[in-house]
Amino acid sequence: MAKNVFLLILLSFFLLPFSSLALTQDFCVANLLLSQTPAGYQCKPAARVTxxxxxLTGAIRPTTIQPFNISFVPxxxxxxxxxxxxxxxGVRIFLGVNGVVxxxxxxxxxxxxxxxxxxxxxxxITSTSNVVYTKTLSQGDIFLFPQGLLRFFYNAGDTTAEVFGVFNNQNPGLQITDYALFGNILPAEVVSKVTYLSVADVKGLKRFFGPRTFGA
Known part of the structure; x- marks a missing residue:
């Protein structure tokens, strides 16, 4: 009984945000020939929808992030x-041995x-008191990450791990802390001041991470 209630709540969690759209049309396939707007893409003409x-084919080649030994398919x-x-x-993520997000x-x-x-x-990590909630997950397990909070996960086994994440926003965004701190154009002296790291350490981290953008 409890399991059925959980599944019902989980289903409602993802269906409610777009229930109003379903009242006016079945779907709005993105017209990729036009620019994206803050609300998403304009609809492709119905005659061109297939x-x-x-x-999304499972054979698609994942994008690899080398420093972390992970790859993903959005x-x-x-x-x-x-x-x-x-x-x-959604996103499908593969973590090699010692792979870390x-x-x-x-x-x-x-x-x-x-x-x-x-x-x-x-x-x-919570935003109010920096409480950390951690868990070890195995095949078939599910875990919830609340919006906006700092989070992490890494491969704790000796084989490749694979996970699938689902978001309740078509443009969820992504900010990786390492790149936010050390992949920007701020002078090393400024980053050192706001992180309490030495200038030498910051310069080394800047060389390692370099300017790079993930997500939107």
Missing amino acids: ANDFY AYGSYLPGINGLQLA PLHSIPRANEIMFVVRGTLNVGF
Whole structure:
């Protein structure tokens, strides 16, 4: 009984944000020929919509982030045009042995993570008192990350781990703390001042991470 109630709440969590859209039209497939707006893409003409607009092949080549030994396949935006307007997004992440998704935040969405295979340690930090909630996850486990909070997860096993994350926003955003601190154009002296790291350490980290942008 409790499991059924949880599944009902989980389903409602993702369906309610776009229920108003369903009252006026079935979907709004992204017209990728036009520029994206703050509310998403404009709708593709119905005559040009195909089943491929709602499909993402499992054979797609993941994007790799070398320093962290991870790769990912996003399920939103131009990758999955049919998701446009539904306030929903997803990502499939592969973590090699010792792979880590470092401290980061998802500013515009809550996230539910499902472990497809492997063992992971996950956690997030509250914004009010810096309380840390951590858990070790195995295949089939689910974990919830509240919106905007700093979180992390890493491969705690000796084989590749795979997870799937679902967000209640079609453009959830991503800010990785390491790149926010050391992948910017702020002078090393300024970063040193606000982080209490030595200038030499900051310069070394800037060389390692360098200017790079993830998410939107």
